[in-house]
Amino acid sequence: MGLLQHDQVLLLLGAPGAGKGTQARFLAETLGVPHVASGDLLREHRERGTALGRAAQGYMDRGDLVPDDLVLDVIADRLDQPDATRGALLDGFPRTVAQAQALDARLDQRGGGVRMAVYIDVPTEALVDRLAGRWLCRGCQTSYHTEFNPPAVANACDVCGGELYQRPDDKREVVANRVAVYLSDTLPVIDRYASQGILHCVDGNRSIDAVQESLLEVVADPEPEAIAV
Ligand code: ADP
Ligand code: ADP
Ligand code: ZN
Numbered sequence: 001m002g003l004l005q006h007d008q009v010l011l012l013l014g015a016p017g018a019g020k021g022t023q024a025r026f027l028a029e030t031l032g033v034p035h036v037a038s039g040d041l042l043r044e045h046r047e048r049g050t051a052l053g054r055a056a057q058g059y060m061d062r063g064d065l066v067p068d069d070l071v072l073d074v075i076a077d078r079l080d081q082p083d084a085t086r087g088a089l090l091d092g093f094p095r096t097v098a099q100a101q102a103l104d105a106r107l108d109q110r111g112g113g114v115r116m117a118v119y120i121d122v123p124t125e126a127l128v129d130r131l132a133g134r135w136l137c138r139g140c141q142t143s144y145h146t147e148f149n150p151p152a153v154a155n156a157c158d159v160c161g162g163e164l165y166q167r168p169d170d171k172r173e174v175v176a177n178r179v180a181v182y183l184s185d186t187l188p189v190i191d192r193y194a195s196q197g198i199l200h201c202v203d204g205n206r207s208i209d210a211v212q213e214s215l216l217e218v219v220a221d222p223e224p225e226a227i228a229v
Pocket of ligand 2: 023134143146148149205
């Protein structure tokens, strides 16, 4: 699908547990662009034990945002890879207005921009259950849910056969902080794209398939709706 042009990006926005990762994998494949998830990239740095990974880990374990300059380095490096010049689907970034401004500046320099922002809207009450039952693949980061999206074979990834694990920051206490941080720091980012007229809103409180269908409609017909968040 030819929605994105050179150095254009599509953003998937939403609370922790809204279903960004689940939907992004499929959507990126449909659009033929890489799926760039800031959380996945930060966890990779931690696993490799890089200086950036070590600097980020305390923030991540508490459910606080990693400082903007660190996240911006990670995203800029990823967008500099050759596969991302035709565009990318960003998941979990930007999460602050400063990150959104830095992203605009970087894309602008290259003659690109944010093509569209899609907000997956899920009520706060649903998030804790989603995250408490989330299991991720160590190999390819695909997410499953014990109740809502179980793997075909227990504890193995459907895609790559990898082992599944639970994220330590999906514990109830940490989730409460992540949701609070989302409401204070990331909702203003969503407002920002709404006022730019490039925000689309999708009801994320439905089955994975129903949400996927709505996302496909949005990217197939990218005229923004006039909505307020
Ligand atoms: P989820 O998809 O469940 O919302 P992520 O994997 O996107 O979680 O993020 C995990 C953690 O990584 C966050 O709680 C935060 O500490 C850090 N992180 C990820 N993306 C960003 C970002 N854009 N800005 C700051 N911190 C981030
Ligand atoms: P995010 O990347 O936004 O933090 P995920 O895609 O990892 O969220 O989804 C969070 C959890 O909720 C996962 O366990 C996933 O399997 C599950 N999930 C995703 N979409 C839905 C949905 N539409 N209905 C029920 N559960 C869902
Ligand atoms: Zn896997």
